[in-house]
Amino acid sequence: MKSEVKKENSMILQKEMIEGLFNDLANAKANGRKVCYTFVPGNLSELIRTFDMLPVYPEINALQNAMRKKSAAYIKEAEKHAHSEDVCTYVKCDVGMLLKGNIGPTGQKLPEPDVLLLSYTGCFTFMKWFETLKREYPDTTVIMLHTPYQENGKMTPEMTQYMVKQFHEEVIPKMEAVSGIKFDEEKLKKHLELSKESEDWITKIFDTTKHRPSPIDAYFAGVYYIGPINIGFRGTQEAVDYYKALYAEIQERIQLGLGPVTPEGEMSEEKYRLVVEGPPNWTSFREFWKIFYDMGAVIVASSYTKVGGVYDLGWRHNPEKPLESLAEYCMNCYTNLNLPQRVDLLSKCIAEYGADGYVTNSIKSCNSFSAGQLAMMREIEDKLEVPVGFIESDLVDPRYFSYSNIKNRLESYFQMLAQRKMMKELANQPSNT
Amino acid sequence: MLDFKQLIKECKELAFDLNFTRAKRWKEEAPGRVVVGYMPVYFPREVLHAAGALPVAIFGGGDKKQVIRGDAYYQSYICHIPRSTLDIVLDGQTAHFDGYIFPSICDVIRNLSGIFKLNNIGKFIKYMDFPQNFLPEVGGVFYQQEMQHVMHYVQEINNKTVTTADLNHSIALYNKNRQLIERIYEIRQHYPWRMTIEEVYYVLRAGTVIPVEEHNQILEQVCNHIEQNIGEPQDKVKVVISGAFCEQPSIGLIKSIEEAGCYVVDDDYMLGSRMILGDISATTNSPLEAIAHAYIYQSQYSSSIYDVSNPKENRLAEIAKKRGADGVLFASASFCDPSLLDAPIFQKAFDKMGIRYIAFQFSENINQYKVIKEQVGAFSDSIKLWEDESVHIS
Ligand code: SF4
Numbered sequence: 001m002k003s004e005v006k007k008e009n010s011m012i013l014q015k016e017m018i019e020g021l022f023n024d025l026a027n028a029k030a031n032g033r034k035v036c037y038t039f040v041p042g043n044l045s046e047l048i049r050t051f052d053m054l055p056v057y058p059e060i061n062a063l064q065n066a067m068r069k070k071s072a073a074y075i076k077e078a079e080k081h082a083h084s085e086d087v088c089t090y091v092k093c094d095v096g097m098l099l100k101g102n103i104g105p106t107g108q109k110l111p112e113p114d115v116l117l118l119s120y121t122g123c124f125t126f127m128k129w130f131e132t133l134k135r136e137y138p139d140t141t142v143i144m145l146h147t148p149y150q151e152n153g154k155m156t157p158e159m160t161q162y163m164v165k166q167f168h169e170e171v172i173p174k175m176e177a178v179s180g181i182k183f184d185e186e187k188l189k190k191h192l193e194l195s196k197e198s199e200d201w202i203t204k205i206f207d208t209t210k211h212r213p214s215p216i217d218a219y220f221a222g223v224y225y226i227g228p229i230n231i232g233f234r235g236t237q238e239a240v241d242y243y244k245a246l247y248a249e250i251q252e253r254i255q256l257g258l259g260p261v262t263p264e265g266e267m268s269e270e271k272y273r274l275v276v277e278g279p280p281n282w283t284s285f286r287e288f289w290k291i292f293y294d295m296g297a298v299i300v301a302s303s304y305t306k307v308g309g310v311y312d313l314g315w316r317h318n319p320e321k322p323l324e325s326l327a328e329y330c331m332n333c334y335t336n337l338n339l340p341q342r343v344d345l346l347s348k349c350i351a352e353y354g355a356d357g358y359v360t361n362s363i364k365s366c367n368s369f370s371a372g373q374l375a376m377m378r379e380i381e382d383k384l385e386v387p388v389g390f391i392e393s394d395l396v397d398p399r400y401f402s403y404s405n406i407k408n409r410l411e412s413y414f415q416m417l418a419q420r421k422m423m424k425e426l427a428n429q430p431s432n433t
Numbered sequence: 434m435l436d437f438k439q440l441i442k443e444c445k446e447l448a449f450d451l452n453f454t455r456a457k458r459w460k461e462e463a464p465g466r467v468v469v470g471y472m473p474v475y476f477p478r479e480v481l482h483a484a485g486a487l488p489v490a491i492f493g494g495g496d497k498k499q500v501i502r503g504d505a506y507y508q509s510y511i512c513h514i515p516r517s518t519l520d521i522v523l524d525g526q527t528a529h530f531d532g533y534i535f536p537s538i539c540d541v542i543r544n545l546s547g548i549f550k551l552n553n554i555g556k557f558i559k560y561m562d563f564p565q566n567f568l569p570e571v572g573g574v575f576y577q578q579e580m581q582h583v584m585h586y587v588q589e590i591n592n593k594t595v596t597t598a599d600l601n602h603s604i605a606l607y608n609k610n611r612q613l614i615e616r617i618y619e620i621r622q623h624y625p626w627r628m629t630i631e632e633v634y635y636v637l638r639a640g641t642v643i644p645v646e647e648h649n650q651i652l653e654q655v656c657n658h659i660e661q662n663i664g665e666p667q668d669k670v671k672v673v674i675s676g677a678f679c680e681q682p683s684i685g686l687i688k689s690i691e692e693a694g695c696y697v698v699d700d701d702y703m704l705g706s707r708m709i710l711g712d713i714s715a716t717t718n719s720p721l722e723a724i725a726h727a728y729i730y731q732s733q734y735s736s737s738i739y740d741v742s743n744p745k746e747n748r749l750a751e752i753a754k755k756r757g758a759d760g761v762l763f764a765s766a767s768f769c770d771p772s773l774l775d776a777p778i779f780q781k782a783f784d785k786m787g788i789r790y791i792a793f794q795f796s797e798n799i800n801q802y803k804v805i806k807e808q809v810g811a812f813s814d815s816i817k818l819w820e821d822e823s824v825h826i827s
């Protein structure tokens with residue numbers, strides 16, 4: 001590692017945006033702002049903004065609590081209230097936080113929801129989660145937007161129509177009723193225009209890993225990059241400015257031939273390029289990341305950074321077709337793709353970004369991601385002949401993060417990669433005879 | 434007519450025939466017949482029947498199948514049912530099946546459909562997305578389109594065009610099926626000693642793998658039998674079981690609950706066969722719409738259906754009340770997210786309503802249920818001790 005981490009302009013911008021949002025939330029009730037709890041995959045940021053509401057993302061609160069080492073206590077609290085050990089720990093962390101006074105990750109009390117917008121995309125747990133919250137907040141309006149699964153790897157017109165009808169019949173009327181604001185399609189279109197712009201930028205940003213060395217880590221740092229687009233800023237000028245600034249910084253790194261920035265400074269040598277499937281562990285995020293950067297491993301693409309939307313394949317919000325576009329966006333989130341689509345997407349990343357290997361971090365309590373990961377891994381191994389690695393951890397439950405197990409497994413994996421590399425190099429050397 | 438014991442024995446054999454021999458024979462009996470497997474829990478079987486296909490439920494392997502390959506596909510923290518299902522399929526035990534349907538009940542089954550796709554299993558694989566929108570003109574229309582896809586897949590195999598009359602005929606047969614099943618539960622509610630829950634289970638599960646016409650005959654015989662004044666009541670409490678709606682407990686566990694001092698007067702085993710409450714109109718010009726409306730207006734509560742406009746805790750309490758139950762057993766398959774995520778909702782509500790309950794977990798292949806039996810025994814004893822306190826439902 002060479003230099004100390006310095007705060008880049010984009011980091012400052014993001015920090016300000018997030019602080020601003022949490023401050024707005026803390027003052028929401030006093031300022032008469034309506035609050036909408038919703039989820040990241042399939043988040044309808046633009047629509048929420050059209051109704052001038054403020055978003056709360058329970059899974060983001062959970063992960064931030066985990067990073068601040070608060071999740072263990074919350075999970076225990078939920079388990080005291082009959083929540084099973086086996087289910088999604090995001091839910092338990094959120095319920096525990098609620099039971100303990102709903103103090104958000106920034107230490108400020110979170111406002112109660114005026115509406116629970118259940119854009120149910122690729123994860124059944126979302127549905128159960130909001131059923132649970134509805135019992136806690138009986139006066140809250142629940143809006144269900146059912147997103148059909150891409151069972152055949154396609155978004156059909158039928159599926160889109162079904163969703164658009166839901167917007168007309170359920171989502172919009174209920175949001176109008178809660179917010180007291182009439183739906184303004186022109187306003188929505190403006191937000192969508194800006195979304196499209198952010199999506200162009202973020203695609204360009206994640207595409208920079210084509211360079212060698214890769215100027216960014218598309219998993220560990222990637223989770224910060226997706227922050228604004230995932231938590232309610234998509235569709236704003238702020239997000240566009242943030243991504244522009246980030247892109248400019250990355251360009252500078254490319255010019256200087258620099259690798260990714262890690263919590264301990266710049267990574268000096270890029271030894272391995274990996275694609276990672278599955279969410280990261282949040283309770284030991286830094287330690288987890290360190291295992292990789294200590295080995296000179298950089299993640300050139302990850303599926304997790306696509307949970308809030310898959311833009312790699314060219315899909316963009318379209319202001320000309322606002323509601324259709326929102327529908328397609330939901331259907332096109334990573335966990336709403338079927339397994340063959342997920343395999344194809346990851347294979348494309350492995351090929352395009354020249355990855356040496358593919359690693360799955362299987363999350364104990366997330367069936368949406370995990371059920372099927374072994375089959376995907378096998379398929380990718382057979383199809384692309386890349387070495388595959390497999391580790392297990394959890395999102396926000398520290399009981400399920402075993403540092404030594406993960407480290408051992410990864411070390412053996414990196415040894416295998418090293419051998420492969422050596423053999424490849426030998427095979428490429430001109431023979432003396 | 435077979436005697437009752439013999440009938441139950443045959444049902445037991447059919448229910449646990451993981452080679453699905455009856456379906457195979459049925460297919461061979463006439464050309465153009467199509468066999469379609471569907472994963473638990475519910476699927477509108479009427480549609481397949483009308484299309485000339487035999488719907489066959491695949492409920493995993495229970496304790497009858499040693500899982501070998503499935504474990505290589507699923508991490509230890511995923512419920513048991515998909516792995517034993519894969520073993521059954523990869524071992525060729527469903528080689529005579531033409532297609533597979535994966536109803537949208539949870540993320541595990543959803544992704545199982547992807548594993549079937551990756552492995553190119555069957556002539557078609559349909560993920561059946563049940564609408565979570567309950568407006569007939571929105572979710573109802575979508576549901577009809579989903580059913581049409583299923584008929585289309587079958588038609589590609591057998592070339593049969595499904596008519597309104599076909600659909601109405603099938604609906605009528607399944608109406609009869611549900612009526613007869615409900616009749617069994619009604620009789621057992623008052624005279625649970627006339628037929629054990631184990632026997633009910635065999636009879637219902639057999640119905641998921643054979644033609645409905647045959648099943649209706651079996652059910653009629655069962656009803657005739659238990660309408661007679663047979664058996665002797667025992668000192669047992671009445672309970673309802675909830676949570677075992679997808680992965681099924683082993684027979685040993687099903688049996689041991691009654692042995693531990695309970696009569697199970699309602700349950701959600703084989704929920705799919707009882708998912709629609711009451712009849713579906715069998716005389717309309719738009720039968721698909723009738724099926725869709727039945728799903729929207731007449732579905733039983735289930736962990737897989739979004740429920741905020743009709744909360745499940747009240748519905749389960751109603752069932753307990755209707756059956757005169759003394760308490761509820763929450764039985765969840767290990768790692769079953771939908772069931773486990775519902776548990777706190779139920780338990781919190783039941784604490785408030787004063788309904789007695791206990792909760793436990795099982796997996797389809799466990800045959801060590803001593804602890805559960807003890808728990809259930811203690812539960813029934815405690816109810817007997819407080820006999821004069823009945824279930825309060827507010
Ligand atoms: S199960 Fe997975 S996708 Fe669903 S809420 Fe939990 S972590 Fe998110």
Ligand code: SF4
Nearest residue numbers: 512539679680769770
């Ligand atoms: S047992 Fe539960 S988690 Fe498993 S497949 Fe069935 S519904 Fe899904």
